[in-house]
Amino acid sequence: MSRKNRVAVIGASGRMGKAIIQVLSQSKLSELSASVVSKGSVYLGLDSGLHSGLKQNEILFSDDIAKAISESDAVIDFSIREILPEVLEYCKASKKPVVVGTTGLVDSHKELLKETSKTIPIVYSPNMSIGVNLLFKLTEIAAKVMGDLADIEILDIHHRHKKDAPSGTAEKLKSILLETLGRSESNIVHGRQGILPERDPKEIAVHTFRAGEVIGDHTVYFFTPEERVEITHKAQDRKTFAVGSVKAAEFLIGKQKGLYDMFSVLGL
Template sequence: MSKIKVGLIGANGRMGKAIIQVLAASQRSVLSAAVVKEDSVYSGFDSGIHSGIKETGIIFSSDLEEACKNSDILIDFSAHTGFAKNLEIAVANKKPIVIGTTGLSDSEKNQIKSAAISIPIVFSPNMSVGVNLLFKLTEIAAKVLQDGFDVEVLDIHHRHKKDSPSGTAQHLKEVLLKALERKEENVIYGRHGMYPERDPKEIAMHTMRAGEVIGDHTVFFFSPEERIEISHKAQDRKTFAVGAVKAAEFLKDKTKGLYNMFDVLGI
């Protein structure tokens, strides 16, 4: 059986390198295109050598239209600024796409929903298998603990990360709001200065950006008698890359629709 041909957008970034490494070892999928920004200094470089593996013969290029011709499925881990154009080209070429770009606005998320009417899409704030278990365990804990516990969320990432809170932390917030039947007005982002006693329905979001931390997320549930912590700590970006490739393979036989990693993993 022929391998699934995967075109990678944002191929020269940290996640791009990890996905190229995973695809090089995959039994089901293969890298078919490596797309970078038009002004990228990496244009013309071999994607494999840049990613620390042997030469792949797939050269970095800014031609997404050509990438679509050579690919069955696209994975997009590019910068937020190119998201809309990438999605538009995917729809025009009827190419399934996995979207791992973070920091998207509500309007851009609505663009994804509209595009999913025409093509199949996996969109998730985090592709890691472990992180998606974190989402599920957080949902279960919140439904069991309900209003008897104070809730805090902490996300820690490397000093280069631009969006804050992270997409993963934002999704944890959404999981908590739904499970606890609360609203955005119950959420605070960090603390500074003097505050009255904590509102029992408050959900607090905290962010740290330092060093080279790949990604740590913890949800805390505090009661007067006990504390529960549900954590995920990424030790290698390959955990996200493996999930992204799983998502691409999941889309192979899909014709349209919007999916998340729960669908991919069957949880």
């Protein structure tokens, strides 16, 4: 039997890190090789398997990013955007492919991803869920058919702890609509308040809810005078993002340098 792919997880003690470790524990193709947490973390030295609700795996939480990456076949990063440059630098130095699922990235981070992808293969997506990427594709199809006939709204619902708003997924939906319909940021409205004029036909509104413990719900609405089309994805378990992340890491192994997305991973 051939050796399993060794996958290092950066941000391993968080919600997504725990889910990825759980998925890796059941994978036939890949296994956890390192679990990295931030410097000074209270989890340093603890067993990552036990922390993730599994049996002991003897892979302790560490803050040694360089060692974790150098000893892996692929890296999955779900940490924080502030350390993304460091993660990418170590991946580039070790020539290791990396899946970036960290949210809240700004233009400078995205430019850094593009630049680093000239050296190593990278998968970057604002959402690793297989179902959400179908949502992206269906939104593109609906926009081509209905976009110039319909009023369009995006609804983004997440748990009360989420820091970025709108979500990366909502931002991706927005960019798909703008690109497909040839519109610009000037057509985007975030919420509404006060006495407003009649809606501009090219307007696209983005609404954000942050409440309770919702894992992640996204809906794109297309309203015409005669009908309404709603395209919705509701995450029921964070493992959906973890399954996609591990699939992306496995996709990258052996790939040429370049910046890939989940459409590439899923063949969409």
